[in-house]
Amino acid sequence: MPFIEHVSDPDLERLALERVVPALLADGFCSVDGLLGHAAGDAALRHVTELHRAGALQDGRLAGSLPGVHRSRSIRGDQIAWVGGAERGGGDAIGFLLARIDKLVSVCASRLGSKKIRERSKAMVACYPGNGAGYVKHVDNPNRDGRCITCIYYLNKNWSAAHGGVLRIFPHLKRYVVDVEPLFDRLLFFWSDRRNPHEVQPSYANRYAITVWYFDAEERAEAKRRFRDLTASSLQTPSAADDITSL
Structure with missing residues (x-):
């Protein structure tokens, strides 16, 4: 698990x-354009499209589903791969992106109330094919699995x-929705x-x-404890623990 x-x-x-801290505290979300610039953004895009062409992206699982369980494309239609940012053939571009996001989040971490943000997942590369x-x-994170902040970087020129x-975000207890276009070099x-x-x-x-x-x-520590307790008693893994072990 990478450390910040x-x-x-x-x-x-x-x-x-x-920008980021005030927006998260006031609204619960924030978008930033021009995070990497064209050269670094292009490098990340090339690596992602190469992964796609090489067949490295697989159908994403639904939260809580088990390996081998059929996923309905009417619910989730993306294809994904997990990367660490140090892979050969362009992984350094992803690594540079992750370092930038890590730096942003590490500044935010001590200013977001009682949250203790010290780790993150690997990066999930995703493609929604142009077929609807x-x-x-x-x-x-509906079940307290430890995930605190979601960061999505878009690569679409x-x-x-x-x-x-x-x-489209549906902020809790608000009467409005927020639409975010997946524009190139935008971080949400x-x-x-x-x-x-x-x-x-x-x-x-x-x-x-x-x-x-x-x-x-x-x-996250509490979610791991729940997972260990459930595994020890031979009960079915809940969605929160399943997500954590797949990251």
Whole structure:
């Protein structure tokens, strides 16, 4: 499990303090455009498209599903791969992206109330094929599995309204929705729990994204304890533990 590094980049610190922290505390979500710039963003996009062409992306599982259980494409239509950021053939571009996000989140971590954010998942590379694939309304962490902040980086150049693929957030107890287009070099932050149900609307062009989740240490430790207790008693793994072991 990767650990978050100390921050030294003043621009990232300023971005975190002036935009990301206030938006998360006030609204529960925040988007940032131009995170990497064109050269680094292009490198990440090339690596992701190469993974896709090579057949490295597999159908994503539903939260709580078990290996071998059929997944309905009407619920979730993406294809995914888990990467660490150090793979050969372009993984350094993903590694650079992850380092930037880590630095942002590490500045935010001590300013988000009682959360103790020290670890994150590997990166989930995802493609929604341009065949109307989407993901129905859901919550990333409905059962206290430890995931605290969801970060999604988009890689889609020349994206237009005709391509669909909007991520729609339904903020808890609010009367409005928030639509986020999956535009190239855009990074989206939001709370992973029940405060932010969201959906991916049907995509009519290949829609690429890289997602990482940051964990609250105490909630994650408790989720691991629950998982160990359930495993020891031979009970079926719950969705929260299943998600944690798959990251």
